[in-house]
Amino acid sequence: MTGLLIFTLAGLAAITWWHLLKGKEKARWAASITCREHELALMDDTVVLDSIQLKQNGRWRSYVLKYRFDFAKDGILRKGGSVLISPGHRPTVVINTSDGQLIQEIH
Secondary structure, X not given: OHHHHHHHHHHHHHHXXXXXXXXXXXXXXXXXXXXXXXXXXXXXXOOEEEEEEEEEEOOEEEEEEXXXXXXXXXXXXXXXXXXXXXXXXXXXXXXXXXXXXXEEEOO
């Protein structure tokens, strides 16, 4: 019984790790595309997991992974970029700039 419990927990941990890894790859890709389109520089070409949220989607509950990133515009470091990843939805990139908030869904 204990072996089955440990095996189940290890399996759940591996699945969770795999989802987080795939989410990070998708978030980095979405941030990179958005920064390139708007002539911004994605700092360190990386994103960092900021939060995991549960949301109600009709009758179902799903999770949203929120990744944060830094970017530079005209050589000046800015903070405030985030990418939202949710199963079954396209990544959404939100960037706060001096010109206002930019929200872009990646296709």
